[in-house]
Amino acid sequence: DAKDGGRDRAHAFDQAMLDQLNRRIAVIERLKAAVRDQKIQLHYQPQHRLSDGCLIGFEALARWNDEDLGTVGPDVFIPIAEQTGLIVDLGEQILRNACTDAHGWFKMLGSEAPVVSVNISPVQFARTDVSRSIANVLAETGLPAQLLEIEVTEGVLISEKSRVATTLTELSTMGVSIALDDFGTGYSSLSYLKALPLNRLKIDRSFISDLAKDTESPIVSTVIQLGHNLNLQVIAEGVETDTQVDRLIESGCDEGQGYYYGRPMPLAEVNTYVAGCAATSRAGKTG
Ligand code: C2E
Ligand code: MG
Ligand code: MG
Ligand code: MG
Numbered sequence: 001d002a003k004d005g006g007r008d009r010a011h012a013f014d015q016a017m018l019d020q021l022n023r024r025i026a027v028i029e030r031l032k033a034a035v036r037d038q039k040i041q042l043h044y045q046p047q048h049r050l051s052d053g054c055l056i057g058f059e060a061l062a063r064w065n066d067e068d069l070g071t072v073g074p075d076v077f078i079p080i081a082e083q084t085g086l087i088v089d090l091g092e093q094i095l096r097n098a099c100t101d102a103h104g105w106f107k108m109l110g111s112e113a114p115v116v117s118v119n120i121s122p123v124q125f126a127r128t129d130v131s132r133s134i135a136n137v138l139a140e141t142g143l144p145a146q147l148l149e150i151e152v153t154e155g156v157l158i159s160e161k162s163r164v165a166t167t168l169t170e171l172s173t174m175g176v177s178i179a180l181d182d183f184g185t186g187y188s189s190l191s192y193l194k195a196l197p198l199n200r201l202k203i204d205r206s207f208i209s210d211l212a213k214d215t216e217s218p219i220v221s222t223v224i225q226l227g228h229n230l231n232l233q234v235i236a237e238g239v240e241t242d243t244q245v246d247r248l249i250e251s252g253c254d255e256g257q258g259y260y261y262g263r264p265m266p267l268a269e270v271n272t273y274v275a276g277c278a279a280t281s282r283a284g285k286t287g
Helices: 002-036 075-085 087-112 122-127 130-141 154-158 161-174 191-195 218-229 242-252 267-286
Strands: 041-049 055-066 069-072 117-121 148-153 178-182 200-203 233-236 255-257
Touching: 002 055, 002 075, 002 087, 002 255, 041 087, 041 267, 055 075, 055 087, 055 267, 069 178, 069 233, 075 087, 087 117, 087 130, 117 130, 117 178, 117 267, 122 148, 122 161, 130 148, 130 161, 148 154, 154 161, 161 178, 161 255, 218 233, 242 255
Parallel strands: 055 117, 117 148, 148 178, 178 200, 200 233, 233 255
Antiparallel strands: 041 055, 041 255, 055 069
């Protein structure tokens, strides 16, 4: 009867919740081991200047392929790492590995080498001395500060405003660049754009996908103008088509990142990619 049906539904609901909880516990356990054993890897996605197509940098993106769970995306494991505090160790590893890899490009190309961009979580700002750990990693790896950029989201700027501002100023003084990631998706107060030592705005992918065949996006052109008025470079995320490249160039956007240029790739492929781009730009300069 109705009473029993209710009990069954309640039971099924409990089971679904239990399954979800067990899955989450499994992911946490495996993630702990992966951080401990340094199993999280970095892939790199190229960033190019729109005007001449020149390679300017790579964003480091975390990748996890677990022997039990298979591939788990950063959209899943980064939030879990943040909630469990694992992001403190993981973030440090990511920073050190990215700077080590970028130092390899620096040895190959000197100051012309591509910049490496590393995502820093709001939890790292809250729980660690980000500027000190970056200073240490730069000293250990030998990477010039000018070849490191950090990406922060608008969320970072909302919590503990003054402490974050101090940290960003310290980094900026060291010569590290600061990019505001996923711009346009957060709860932004435009006043902090002026107050903080930012170098770049990254326009979120969701706005770029609106740049359809024949229509301009008023939001994209407005963000580009805003960035330029504040003396910031503007880079578009999620550039996939040549139509988007044309629209972005028309709107005065500086740089682009997305599948159009290249997908995130493992380090071995990056080195080939960098060498190819260096050869092309040398050929361009002399020819
Ligand atoms: P994000 O920093 O905004 O990174 C850009 C995301 O867009 C990446 O997803 C990238 O693979 C994807 N993407 C790039 N180009 C295109 C494109 O043309 N089309 C489409 N559809 N997607 C594109 P991914 O690697 O899954 O990373 C997701 C998010 O996870 C990142 O967003 C970032 O917030 C976070 N994340 C990744 N690695 C790290 C890390 O090392 N540390 C921290 N704290 N967060 C990370
Ligand atoms: Mg990013
Ligand atoms: Mg982004
Ligand atoms: Mg994003």
